[in-house]
Amino acid sequence: MSTLIMEESRPINAFHPDDGSYTAYPTTTVDVQIKGLQIPPPPEGWQVCVHVGLTRHEAEHAEIGIISVAKVGIGPSVTFDPWETAAYGQILGFKVGAYARHGAVRGWWLWQLWQT
Secondary structure: OOEEEEEEEEEEEEEEOOOOOOOOOOOEEEEEEOOOOOOOOOOOOEEEEEEEEEEEEEEEEEEEEEEEEEEOOOOOOEEEEEEEOEEEEOEEEEEEEEEEEEEEEEEEEEEEEEEO
16 A cells, blocks of 8 residues: 655746747756655655646647656656656656747646555
């Protein structure tokens, strides 16, 4: 049986004007560190679940996703191409990206720390 220890969520917004200018990809990024982990974390018995999603978009094209995660024992980070909408494991932090092409997008990210 798993027990939820802690969770955190926040919105993420991205915008690009419809003025014909170049749109960088991603439009907005957020780096998140998992709070509440003892450092160094125990070798087993815990897992972090990360999820992202779009709540509203008024853009020609919109995306949100997990760009990368930093996991225990894997090195600096694991990069996702294409972006992922969920990640699981012994995650210490992650980067979320949002992209809006000609308009605005609003999304969210959520992480949960579970004791397994």
